[in-house]
Amino acid sequence: MATPTIGLLSPGDMGHAVGSVLRTNGLTVLTSLKGRSARSRALAAKSGIDNAGSVHALVREVDILLCIVVPAAAPDVAHEVAAALRATNSTVLYADCNAIAPRTVRLIGDTITAAGGRFTDVGIIGPPPTRPGTKFYASGPAAADLAILRDYGLDVRLLDGEIGQASGLKMCYGAMTKGLQALGTELLVAARLMGLEDALRAEQRESTPDVLAWVERSIPTMPPKAHRWVGEMEEIAACFADLGMTPAILQGAAEMYNFVAGTPIGQESPEERDRSRDAPGVVAALADALEPAVPS
Amino acid sequence: MATPTIGLLSPGDMGHAVGSVLRTNGLTVLTSLKGRSARSRALAAKSGIDNAGSVHALVREVDILLCIVVPAAAPDVAHEVAAALRATNSTVLYADCNAIAPRTVRLIGDTITAAGGRFTDVGIIGPPPTRPGTKFYASGPAAADLAILRDYGLDVRLLDGEIGQASGLKMCYGAMTKGLQALGTELLVAARLMGLEDALRAEQRESTPDVLAWVERSIPTMPPKAHRWVGEMEEIAACFADLGMTPAILQGAAEMYNFVAGTPIGQESPEERDRSRDAPGVVAALADALEPAVPS
Numbered sequence: 001m002a003t004p005t006i007g008l009l010s011p012g013d014m015g016h017a018v019g020s021v022l023r024t025n026g027l028t029v030l031t032s033l034k035g036r037s038a039r040s041r042a043l044a045a046k047s048g049i050d051n052a053g054s055v056h057a058l059v060r061e062v063d064i065l066l067c068i069v070v071p072a073a074a075p076d077v078a079h080e081v082a083a084a085l086r087a088t089n090s091t092v093l094y095a096d097c098n099a100i101a102p103r104t105v106r107l108i109g110d111t112i113t114a115a116g117g118r119f120t121d122v123g124i125i126g127p128p129p130t131r132p133g134t135k136f137y138a139s140g141p142a143a144a145d146l147a148i149l150r151d152y153g154l155d156v157r158l159l160d161g162e163i164g165q166a167s168g169l170k171m172c173y174g175a176m177t178k179g180l181q182a183l184g185t186e187l188l189v190a191a192r193l194m195g196l197e198d199a200l201r202a203e204q205r206e207s208t209p210d211v212l213a214w215v216e217r218s219i220p221t222m223p224p225k226a227h228r229w230v231g232e233m234e235e236i237a238a239c240f241a242d243l244g245m246t247p248a249i250l251q252g253a254a255e256m257y258n259f260v261a262g263t264p265i266g267q268e269s270p271e272e273r274d275r276s277r278d279a280p281g282v283v284a285a286l287a288d289a290l291e292p293a294v295p296s
Numbered sequence: 297m298a299t300p301t302i303g304l305l306s307p308g309d310m311g312h313a314v315g316s317v318l319r320t321n322g323l324t325v326l327t328s329l330k331g332r333s334a335r336s337r338a339l340a341a342k343s344g345i346d347n348a349g350s351v352h353a354l355v356r357e358v359d360i361l362l363c364i365v366v367p368a369a370a371p372d373v374a375h376e377v378a379a380a381l382r383a384t385n386s387t388v389l390y391a392d393c394n395a396i397a398p399r400t401v402r403l404i405g406d407t408i409t410a411a412g413g414r415f416t417d418v419g420i421i422g423p424p425p426t427r428p429g430t431k432f433y434a435s436g437p438a439a440a441d442l443a444i445l446r447d448y449g450l451d452v453r454l455l456d457g458e459i460g461q462a463s464g465l466k467m468c469y470g471a472m473t474k475g476l477q478a479l480g481t482e483l484l485v486a487a488r489l490m491g492l493e494d495a496l497r498a499e500q501r502e503s504t505p506d507v508l509a510w511v512e513r514s515i516p517t518m519p520p521k522a523h524r525w526v527g528e529m530e531e532i533a534a535c536f537a538d539l540g541m542t543p544a545i546l547q548g549a550a551e552m553y554n555f556v557a558g559t560p561i562g563q564e565s566p567e568e569r570d571r572s573r574d575a576p577g578v579v580a581a582l583a584d585a586l587e588p589a590v591p592s
Contacts (some may be wrong), residue, residue, distance in 0.1 A: 102490070125499060133503065137495075159495060168490040173499055175483040176507060179545075180476060186541055187471040193539045194398070194464040199433075199455060203421060203469055207429065210506040211472060243489045244586045245482055245555070248548025249475075255542035290540045 003027070004148060007062035007092070008049060009077055010036060013228070013270060015068040016043035017128030018097075018154070023048040025152035032058045039269065055080055059090040064146065066095050068124070071231035074098040078108040082115035089116065093145055097122040097136070099174055099232040101239035102164030109140070109163045118142045121163045123170030129154060139165035171239040175250060178229050179236075181222055182253035184215030185260070185286065188279070192287040197280070216279035223282060224270045226260035233257060263289040299323070300444060303358030303388070304345060305373055306332060309524070309566060311364040312339035313424030314393075314450070319344040321448035328354045335565065351376055355386040360442070362391050364420070367527035370394040374404040378411035385412065389441055393418040393432070395470055395528040397535035398460030405436070405459045414438045417459045419466030425450060435461035467535040471546060474525050475532075477518055478549035480511030481556070481582065484575070488583040493576070512575035519578060520566045523557035526550050559585040 006029045008019045019029045030052040033041055044051065052058040059065065059081060069077055074096060081094060094112045096105055096119070109119040120142045126134035136156045138146045140163040150156050159165045191200040204212040233254035237247035260266045265277070265285045277285070302325045304315045315325040326348040329337055340347065348354040355361065355377060365373055370392060377390060390408045392401055392415070405415040416438045422430035432452045434442045436459040443452050455461045487496040500508040529550035533543035556562045561573070561581045573581070 126503065135499070159492075161491065165490070165492065168487075169492050169495050169499065172483045172487040172490075172492060172496050175479065175486070176500065176504060179479045179483075180507060183471065183475045183479065183545055186536060186545060187468045187475070189541065190471070190536055190539050191465070191468040194461070194468075195457065196455075196461065196465050196468060199465050200468050203431070203433075203465065204472065207422065208472060208510070211476060211510050214504070214507050240482060240486055243486050245485065246548045246551035248544050248551055249479055249482060250548070252542045252544025252546070252548055255544055259541070 004063035005030065005061060007031065007052070007058045007065035009055075009058075009065065009067050009081070010069055011040050011044040011047065011049050012068070012070075013043075013225070014124065014128050015066075016040075016047045016049065017130045018066065018068060018124075019044070019049040020047035021129045021153040022149070027152050030058055030061055054084075056084045056088055059084045059092055060088050062092055064093045064095060064149070066097055066122075068097045070228050071098050071100050071104075071235050074100050074104065075108060075111075078111045082111050082117070085112070085115040085117045091116055091118060093118045093120065093142055095120045095122045095138070095146055096167075097124050099123070099170055099235060100167055101171060101235045101242065102168045103238065103242055104235060105167040106164050118145070119163065120146050121166040122146070123166040123168075123173075125170060125173050137166045137169055139163060139167075168239065171236045174232055175236050175240075177218070178233065178257075179250060179253050180211075180215065181218045182233070182256040184211075185219060185222070185283070186256055188215075188219075188283045189286050189290065192283055193290065197283070219279040219282050220277060221270075221273070223260055223263070223265040223285075224268050224273050226257040226266050229257045230254050230261065259289075260286060300359040301326065301357060303327065303348070303354045303361035305351075305354075305361065305363050305377070306365055307336050307340040307343065307345050308364070308366075309339075309521070310420065310424050311362075312336075312343045312345065313426045314362065314364060314420075315340070315345040316343035317425045317449040318445070323448050326354055326357055351380045352384055355380045355388055356384050358388055360389045360391060360445070362393055362418075364393045366524050367394055367396050367400075367531050370396050370400065371404060371407075374407045378407050378413070381408070381411040381413045387412055387414060389414045389416065389438055391416045391418045391434070391442055392463075393420050394463075395419070395466055395531060396463055397467060397531045397538065398464045399534065399538055400531060401463040402460050414441070415459065416442050417462040418442070419462040419464075419469075421466060421469050433462045433465055435459060435463075464535065467532045470528055471532050471536075473514070474529065474553075475546060475549050476507075477511065477514045478529070478552040480507075481515060481518070481579070482552055484511075484515075484579045485582050485586065488579055489586065493579070515575040515578050516573060517566075517569070519556055519559070519561040519581075520564050520569050522553040522562050525553045526557065529553060555585075556582060 237250035533546035
């Protein structure tokens with residue numbers, strides 16, 4: 001693999017940013033825009049990601065196929081790619097980069113390898129990589145082959161161990177960052193609804209300033225991402241349940257993000273988000289969306 | 297009320313420390329040890345809290361009665377005190393200092409005032425007050441009368457508004473501190489069970505150091521308190537559900553604390569706790585308690 005050609009499914013919020021970095025570093029990046037939204041088409045065009053047409057055409061042309069989709073879509077995309085691999089006798093390296101439970105990623109790995117592909121488990125930790133600090137943790141026997149992308153702008157980090165390790169790490173990390181944001185959002189909204197917002201902030205500033213600061217830094221960019229995080233929280237819940245612990249904390253986080261996704265500010269795209277809206281502004285908007293349900 | 301006599305139900309972990317501070321500052325503190333454990337009797341004796349014998353005798357002798365019990369016991373204690381108030385025609389100021397939902401505390405307030413007592417809602421935030429930094433937030437029409445305890449070592453802070461405000465503040469604050477500890481404990485145990493403990497800590501130290509540090513500072517003292525926190529998490533879940541939001545995050549926290557309370561380290565008393573056991577040590581002990589349930 002001298003200079004690999006990269007396939008990308010699909011050019012959404014995270015995907016188009018990954019494609020953009022690889023393009024900037026000189027790689028050809030292809031996708032299939034069949035059935036994709038106008039927004040995905042626009043993001044692909046903006047990032048210089050070319051349209052191969054179909055998934056069949058895509059797997060014929062690429063060396064590495066990065067799958068970056070919403071968690072719930074990951075198994076279906078893998079089945080579609082597996083069918084294309086069989087039809088074309090392709091042997092691409094398929095990197096599942098989604099926020100899914102180890103058990104789910106092992107099933108997807110089986111789907112891809114049974115169809116003749118090679119497979120690596122990837123967990124992306126950090127913001128879209130057009131900003132610094134994003135790591136692509138990879139595990140499984142084929143993970144080392146993904147390290148070539150270090151030469152093209154991605155921070156690929158190899159984990160010891162089998163398929164599932166990279167996803168397991170992503171689950172634990174996502175539980176902390178997105179679980180805490182869901183919890184913090186809920187209690188700040190509760191305080192506002194009870195008329196206790198100022199008293200709570202004062203107390204938290206006095207005794208848990210680091211945690212409050214982290215939550216308030218995170219909340220402003222959260223609402224447009226909430227719809228994507230619902231499935232991720234459900235995958236973490238399944239992962240923890242598989243280990244013998246309660247899934248409820250993360251199921252509750254999924255319910256919070258589902259609520260946020262249904263509010264007016266949850267329906268904005270990241271591009272549309274009002275950048276002047278701070279954490280108290282988000283909390284106020286969410287409390288407003290709940291107010292009719294509050295008992296008098 | 298020149299020099300008030302204080303009643304205390306009951307001299308447990310938090311209660312005996314509150315009694316000890318009031319005693320040290322010159323007040324007489326009484327309790328009823330009828331039916332209490334050997335440990336409560338020992339904590340009372342250590343703190344100079346005298347035994348009035350029965351709850352009837354207690355309400356006859358005190359001006360202010362502080363109720364500090366596990367959340368699930370709060371309504372029953374209030375009913376027992378209400379019966380004693382009726383039987384003795386007493387008019388004590390009853391301060392419910394428990395971690396309970398505003399709806400629960402309003403019911404308890406009605407129970408006490410219908411029996412002739414006066415009532416204030418109190419939320420205790422912080423460690424047992426023998427260490428610094430503990431605040432006694434109070435709300436309701438009679439809250440101002442509790443401020444006299446400022447002269448005897450307690451940091452009483454008056455909140456505007458009715459019965460329920462102090463408890464509401466305690467619910468939101470407890471959601472942050474104990475909700476985050478439950479979440480952090482769960483994901484650290486998950487990481488350990490998946491062989492990802494070192495990788496996760498390394499990633500968290502790189503990108504969420506403040507939150508990791510807060511969680512790891514909190515975990516060592518948590519197991520002996522877990523049994524008390526189960527009911528508190530259930531009260532917060534009820535409070536959030538009353539406001540129209542999901543109770544699941546906090547129900548899950550209750551399930552985590554219930555699990556911790558059932559492990560060997562959860563069955564130690566605060567005095568028995570191994571003070572050399574750090575956060576990784578607690579995580580290891582909890583993972584060991586789970587291991588038989590992990591699928592191979």
